[in-house]
Amino acid sequence: MSVCLSGGLSVAVEGPSKAEIRCADNADDTYTVTYYPMIAGTYSIAVQFAGEHIAGSPFTAHVIPPGIGCTSSSCCCNVVVVVVVVVSNDSS
Numbered sequence: 001m002s003v004c005l006s007g008g009l010s011v012a013v014e015g016p017s018k019a020e021i022r023c024a025d026n027a028d029d030t031y032t033v034t035y036y037p038m039i040a041g042t043y044s045i046a047v048q049f050a051g052e053h054i055a056g057s058p059f060t061a062h063v064i065p066p067g068i069g070c071t072s073s074s075c076c077c078n079v080v081v082v083v084v085v086v087v088s089n090d091s092s
Helices: none
Strands: 002-006 009-014 021-025 030-035 041-049 059-063 080-085
Touching (some): 002 030
16 A cells, blocks of 8 residues: 555555555645556555545546557556545635
8 A cells, every 4th residue: 555645635545556656735725646556457546634535535546558448548547646626614
């Protein structure tokens, strides 16, 4: 499992390979998280903020090797990018 922590954001990626994961605070209430899988397969991406899963988390990413089952160049990738938008729940 690869884990990235930034502010109140926690991202954990589990799958067939353990690889580099990067978190960047965009300073505009969003974070960019980049994960570089080394092996094709199914990955689980758990995204939490302030200890709570965001809606839909954990997510599933299916990483396929280039050229396998692709109908366009955009379906073949070796990088999974998750952009998380953090919305304030401040009611004041």
